[in-house]
Amino acid sequence: MKEPLDLTPLTQSIHDYLLSYLSPFWTTTVEWVIIGVLLIAFVALSVMGLVYIERKVAAFFQLRLGPNRVGKWGLLQTLADFLKLLMKEHITSKNADKFLFNLAPFIIVIASFLAIGAIPFALGLQAMDINIGLFYITAASSIGVLGILIGGWAGNNKYSLIGALRSGAQVVSYEISAVLSLLTIVVLSGSLQLSTIIESQSDGWWIFKGHLPVFIAFIMFLIAGTAETNRGPFDLAEAESELTAGFHTEYSGIKFAMFFLAEYVNLFIIAAVGATVFLGGWMPFHIGNWAAFNEVMNYIPPVIWFFFKVGFVIGLIMWFKWTFPRLRIDQLLVLEWKYLLPINLVNLIVVAFIAMMGWYF
Amino acid sequence: MDNESLKAKIAQWVPDAEFEETGTSKAQLLNAIITPDKLLEVAEKLRNEDGMKYDFMYCLTCVDFPEHFMMVYHLRSSETWNELVLKVKIEDKEKPEVETLCHIWRTAEYHEREVYDLFGVVFKNHPDLRRILLDEEWEGYPLRKDYADPVNMISL
């Protein structure tokens, strides 16, 4: 049977090559720079891609064509928009708290960059594979809400303030559900390390192996993840029909672009975590003992598998956004505290029982 | 209740009321013209008296005649769809004043503000008598016939 393409030798050889020329201190430094540049380039490109896809998806749902003028099929539209945002004037209102106002976009972007470092893109292609990877991602992304909170406050605009308060209440509550639904898989695989979680799915993804409880956990994770990224139908923090643009009403130009960037990075992270934990990360799709079929699947490189799954989850989340009306703030909190949280707790106990009895495949 | 008995009833309440019929030959509307001091009493009776129940005021406006202001209240009963036009003749053109009806028909509150804004008729006991369409600083009352705005008005 063909082994999945392992990228560890590649990274190892780069490391050895650098080490042969430089001292260990400089090797580490150069590696950091390489990883940083690669991640930033990847994020910039993937966000542009995501914005383009989002527009096309929206257009598909709304019987439109979407961007189709700049570049082939409008592919360069997002680049053009990005350049436009880059060149726009930075407007800071007179009564704003300037330090915090300018700090907020950075906090939110840095938080999402911290989290993306631990995402396993393929076998051996992961910036850091720490033993508490999943915990680390949730921890890092929990800082992001601070950016929304202080950004909404510092602009000295009442719409922003309401948006920030809504967002704070929302993200803090839904984080619990997101973490609890992820915990089901931690219980089953017995590890927080992302590479181990993926390894545990080599004979089947958890969503298939774990029966109904894991499927429920996946649904819960999708709902909580959508809410955590402030996307429709949970986009109360922005709610353009109520609060014009919510917490980023006062932002313009590149600072607005950073909020925009962070939103899509967070979307990517949520989808990547969901794909890694529930859908087997870069693991190919296998069916029982169909050897020939499995062999063919193995020929598709892990990176493609990973992005395919991430794309699937992102597609689901976009589907929500473009069909559902928005919830009201009290309904949002009722949904979390009265429905999702109890279901998740019971579900976690059920999964723990299943894991104890070994009733999964 | 037909127009004749309605006329008799109102004449009973307000002996000096004048009556006229307006509209086309197909659709006649009874107009009852009374003085401002009787307005509140008549309005309350029209709203509450059995057999009348003019509970829907569908139009409230004012007309600036050369000698007087005429407040025009179009009333309708939401059950029988009977209609009546109640008019109040305000003789004092310098300081037009009339009682507010906004506690009888809630819709009157905003229509009265509009009349105040455009005609300058002051409604006594109105809870919130401010200009509604124009600026607070606007001078004059544009729908009066003698209103002239030399800067912005294009006269034909």
Next chain:
Amino acid sequence: MIEEVETKDAIKTQEYFVNMGPQHPSTHGVLRLMLELDGEIIKKVTPHIGYIHRSIEKMSEKDSYRQIVHLTDRMDYLSNHMNNEAVCLLVENALEVEVSDRVKVIRTIMSELTRLSSHQLWWGVMGMDLGALTTFLYAFRDREMINDIFEETCGARLTVNYNVPGGVMFDIHPNFQQRVKDFIKSFKTKLPEYDDLLSNNVIFRQRTEGVGILSKEDAISYGVTGPTGRASGFSNDTRKHKPYSAYDRVEFKEILMDKGDTFSRYKARILEMWESVSIIEQLIDNIPEGDIQEPSVKQVIKLPKGEFYQSVETARGELGVYVVSDGQKSPYRLKFRSPGFSNLFVLDHMVRGYKIADLVAMMSTIDLVIPDIDR
């Protein structure tokens, strides 16, 4: 700006004011609402209007009756045809002129098409106000067909100016009947789609049901007409009670609801679209022959001395035209009783104690068109 209110349990809570508008996505124009908020809960709403006041009533005192018809397009631009019709009917009634049956039927069909197009736009915007952005384009897809029909027959898509005193401006386009029938056929398949997308959505139901209840008494007292009032059980359909044009020869139901909440107001309009479709279906196949303009109406119209009132049912409610004529070629005083003006001011009464998001939903179900309010 911020007012500190001492509450009895000695916790200081701040009530604060938020200006919603005059530039705001969900006020649908230049309406300014001053909200008095306690957190997210609305304590008071003060509407400020007049940002698009064009003194149509004053202008009318200088214009001839034929000119006034054109001004009315610009009031409630979504009920343009019905507004024209109101003035034309008033002039015809005052002159005691009877228009031909053909004109009556054409006017009725056009009015109902206008009502449909207005309700479609409302439906799209309602979804958008609640965060379902897709509805807007679905509604515009269907509205486009009506606009095309208008364009072909009237030469304009929005400000159609199709009615003139004594008839209509042109005869209908030869394609008119076929295109209307095509539209009706396709729209009957699209209306259930509206229900699938929005009316039956769980979130939408949660957001609208039992929210913003307006009782029948309040609806009457506040003079709330149109579907907004009928959702509270206030029977106020001018088409039923004082039929004009061809409404006395068609069968249709007046949609009456009893709950008076946001969802009833929504549902009333959806059902009203079905009624409009049925009215058009009854008339489209038998448009009688006849003059399209009554020859006895002269170019310069002078109304007899007197006072006249004519009301029509627009998409928003009862539009009344009150004219005091002194026998000249222009009215001595003309007053438009616009439905939006009365409907807007019930907002404060309805919304107290609800949240900002509910305010937006209620505002959509009142279906405000700001030029109609300001005139």
Next chain:
Amino acid sequence: MERLIFYILALTIILFSVMTVTSRNILRAAIYLLFVLLATAGIYFLLNYNFLAAVQLTVYSGGVVVLIVFAVLLTAKIDHKLEPVNKVKSALTALLAIIGLGAILWAVFGYNFTGNGMAEGAYDVKAIGSSLLSYGQYGYVLPFEVISILLLAAMVGAIMIAKRYKND
């Protein structure tokens, strides 16, 4: 390399600690505190205590600071400034802080630290989990449960206080 990063983190902690207590804008103080906590998490990462570092990030940065900021958003206005502390007070406080620092340094340098023989490196989450819930020797189940009940009591109390004011 590690030494360099340590110095950067240490400097950040000292700098922002001072800024936290001297800032007159309450929300800025909260944000400076966030930087202190983040740098502390960085030091834990440097020591390979990944679990503790992630806990620091979740509980302090993502939890405590968010709550502080939330409370500030609900109560403070943007132009609200704290009153400046008078000079005698700040001098006294500085003196106390220096004495405290001296005491800690004296204690740290005076104690002869010896290695406990445990292997350096990442600690297993499993080991932390089982010792947290074990009731044998060095088991933490009693403190764990006591703290849980304390937190529950605090939560119920908070809800009761909030409820009572609402009903009045």
